Amino acid sequence: MTEESFEPKIVGFLCNWCSYAGADLAGTSRTKYKPNVRVIRVMCSGRVDPLFVLKAFEKGADGVLIAGCHPGDCHYMSGNYKTRRRMELMRRMLEQFGINPERLRLEWVSAAEGARFAHVVNDMTEKIRELGPSPINGGATDE
Amino acid sequence: MGVAVYICHCGVNIAKTVDVKKVVEEIEKMPEVTICRDYQYMCSDPGQELVKKDINKYQPSSVVIAACSPRMHYPTFQGTLKEAKMNPYCLEMANIREQCSWVHEDKERATEKAISLVKSAVAKAALLEPLIENEVPVTPAALVIGGGIAGIQSALDIAEAGYKVYLVEREPSIGGHMAQFDKTFPTLDCAACILTPKMVDVARHPNIELRAYSEVEDISGYIGNFKVKIRKKPRYVSEEHCVACGDCATECRLADRIPNEFDHNLSKRSAIYVPFPQAVPLKYTIDPDRCLMITRGKCGKSPKCVDACSANAIDFEQKEEVEEVEVGTIVVATGYSEFDPAQKPELHFNDLGNVLTGLQFERIFAPNGPTSGELVINGKVPKKIAFASCTGSRDKRVGNPYCSRVCCMYIAKQAHLVKEHIPDADVSVYYCDVRAFGKGYEEFYERVQKEGVHYRRGLISEVYEEDGRVHVRGEDSLMAEPFDEGVDLLVLGTGIIPNADSNEMGQLLHISNSSDGFYLEAHPKLRPVDTVTDGIFLAGCAQGPKDIPDTVAQAGAAAAHVIDVLSKGKITIEPYNAVVDTDLCGGCRICESLCPFDAHHFNEEKGVMEINDTLCKGCGVCGAACPAGAISLNHFRDTQIFAQIGAVLND
Amino acid sequence: MSKPKIAFYWAGSCGGCEVAVVDLGEKIYDVVDAFDIVFWPVAIDTKYDDIRNLEDGEIEVCFFNGCIRNEENEEIARLLRQKSKVMIAFGSCSHLGGIPGLGNLSSRDETLDYVYRKTPVSGNEGGTMPCTTCVKDGNTIDLPALRTEVSALNDVVDVDYYIPGCPPPLPVIEGAVAALMNGELPRKGAVLSTEKTVCDECDKEKRKKMVGKARRIYDDDVDPSRCLLEQGIPCMGPATRGGCEAACPSANMPCTGCMGPPPASQEQGSRMVTAITSLIGVENEREATAEEVAEALASLRDPVGFFYMYSLPTSFLKRRYNDE
């Protein structure tokens, strides 16, 4: 795959109450953004098991985006705090696995932040494009 | 068998950017798919008919609708499935409008994304299971926490509808902040004249159990079936015997020695007191922190109050009592606190005598206040008065970025009252914006300006004392010139802040606080009265700063929600809950402390965890933490999500 | 009628599994009575050719321990698979990759370079490296090459059953042998142990869990009667299949996870990561910065090495990649 034609495949896990609603708002406001993220809706970012992240990478995702409510705003009070802690350790683990931790991104997007959602998607798409295809996805291996 | 899939054009909303025919072509190829159709408007009657007919003909195991956001139409299509006698949870939606056609321009790539989203929905749908909604009975009673105008209004409305209400108020009397005012903006009605009759109604209403001087200690259970522990603090005065003659207070050894909090310390009271003469219930209370009998075990030869009380109402042996009640719903109406200006040292609030807060100034005008309603400060009639708006509001430095929504208007009211008392007084308001947004507010603001109140744009940046006067310094931002005025009285437009215990209460109730500390509504626009916990509603300033009309409106809405739940007699609960496979649970108890709703119960005997499906809200936090993989989330199972991951990555 | 044949083999392993078999003690005689041991390199003298000369499927059961680290391991695994009716992965290494599986965090060259050149005790001044052929006195000797990555047995051949553990605990081996002799083997692919986790067998007192910070077992105030994890000591028990009778926690050592993931877990490492990070609290979490969160979790060192101690080659990601 050449640099220009590389279109990153990103899996996005969005919490139902804030981030998914924020993504919907980007839609109702007709804010345009890159089509690289495939969204999977979960009730709370706290539902996102690190297992899902690893599964997505295993299946060839170039990046994984998790978006939840801002601290203090989680519909279930504290789900997003657990996500933040889990993903912090996941990032360290990805590093040990030799996968650039930038490929995993955790963002807070409220129901009112449609524009921010669009920005996050665009920004992440470009960053992953720079990183190139995931090494698991037929990218470079060690030998 | 299989999955029935419907791709909506949404007129041109979807079809303009997504090649719907191409999507159908691709989806038809999926082995899971029994039938795939497209239609102009799936949500229209004919659209829904189409689905119903197919359900009857093909008997699919699940249905996928690729259209707009599930947040919009999931319930609509659940209805369609129900009408076709299909389990309404065997439905998955692919959001190809809000999250696809409306946000992308390149038709080819939008189509590609739509295909991927529909495939993901099909992959999940193929693994969906019918779910049964839970029904639980409702205890026909309500708890209202807080006896300000919000709590009073809610309690009366619910009681009038025929349901029992427990109204819990922390202070010795109900009434809240409104009881401290003389007049209310913008109509200048007498606060007491509209509030006290309601307070009396509360006391008299056969359906209202008033628990004043009490606090909620513990709440367990769930919508329809809450168990509440109410702790009644000892008044050391028998409510039954006290006739409120007040002889005890007159005789008290500490009479006129204790700062009176109802007057914001502008007057003094005894150790045995009623906060104000119109208190409800009108019963005396002994201040346990000050009374000599309680703090030292001795009050002269014998306590003077006991000697004075001809009704023998005083009882130092009184103990706190904890009562447990059962209710179906809860209204949180705990109101607000006033910003403490000491947090802004440049105002020298505590060092200067002639600086008052907004609530203190309210008390000055009140006929039952420290000056019996006379505008006298430290024994003098002030001639020159300044108001400082936005004290502790819209101020990131003190952590309150929000607008308190009442200060501009109460300043206008107080400025007007000053003019009424002292027509020749020189009154200036230092403001940064005037927010007169309510009905009749702008008109009132204009009226006050016409009455000769000067509005100067520019916040006061420094306060100091010189020649016995308070000086205010700052910059007039309209005239672009500095000001430095000596005044007889500075009134701070102190803002509204959440109560100090709001986080604690939030945890007790399992409801969230928004970043400003007030309780968070379930949706800022569409569900402003609900909380995330079913059966718990918000009223008044507990949810955020607001004036009395808005408070009363919200209190009425909360009461309507309560009555709605109570009148149904039973409620259904979404079945998205977590389920423990007890054959796999190793009893590590990791999940237990993670649940925000205390839904977990450890079965000591069997050594396994159990989850109460009425308490569980299906957030999934525990499922994503169970190291044994023993917890699965209905409708969001690991296998279902894995299938979606595989589908979007073309696996 | 001749007795059914069985075989034991060790691939990339430490030898502990062999000792575990010997630990059967007198029970081994029951096995010898019932079966004819045709192959057991550690105990009897047989050659690979003896196996090659057998009919396909002639061996009733093969107990295979050790991971697939070099080409010889792989070759013999294929050979034994071909000759055996039932192939049993015995011990963590053949079941999951085992501790040698952590080698997947380095490339083959890094491993060789480290082992032969960089360890303080190598004393290899000439920098000699192993090679796959060697000519000595006119004879050519072929040596197996190290594979680029470590695999579990089922990555190279079809496996019928798994006996977990490092090494497999006696009761588990006994249970498996009994099932075998009585012809009561469960469905193919089963792990021959319990379905519940180590915690279920651990008799430490378990309370509603709240963990402050991760601690170490040698911190002096650890209460041996209470669950170690609750006291901040990372214990893999909750994410690990039981059957070992909680051997390690019973001796006040945290479980390191040798019995592998329980049936519904899919991934031992990340399951434990989610559990433990969910429990470790952060002060004033709403205002906490990313750095403060990282700081609170800093005490969990080397997460992959710890949480995937036995299961890296069979985890979702399997090994280290190279993301430039």
Ligand SMILES: Cc1cc2nc3c(=O)[nH]c(=O)nc-3n(C[C@H](O)[C@H](O)[C@H](O)COP(=O)(O)OP(=O)(O)OC[C@H]3O[C@@H](n4cnc5c(N)ncnc54)[C@H](O)[C@@H]3O)c2cc1C
């Ligand atoms: C200086 C000032 C002047 C104002 N003037 C006007 C005006 O003129 N017109 C107007 O429309 N609005 C005015 N307001 C706004 C008005 O005060 C509020 O809109 C109104 O009081 C809100 O009522 P509430 O019942 O929500 O809260 P509150 O009046 O604060 O009542 C809350 C009650 O709950 C009790 N409580 C709190 N916590 C607990 C607990 N844990 N357990 C049990 N009980 C508890 C409290 O003791 C209190 O009795 C003014 C506000 C200020 C600061």
Ligand code: SF4
């Ligand atoms: S986390 Fe899982 S194994 Fe542990 S108690 Fe909860 S359900 Fe059981």
Ligand code: SF4
């Ligand atoms: S899913 Fe959420 S609400 Fe339900 S039991 Fe688990 S943690 Fe509690």
Ligand code: SF4
């Ligand atoms: S010590 Fe380990 S094995 Fe025992 S209960 Fe605690 S976590 Fe489970």
Ligand code: SF4
């Ligand atoms: S406690 Fe854990 S490490 Fe120890 S033997 Fe059991 S599974 Fe293996």
Ligand code: FES
């Ligand atoms: S609901 Fe959005 S993060 Fe929990």
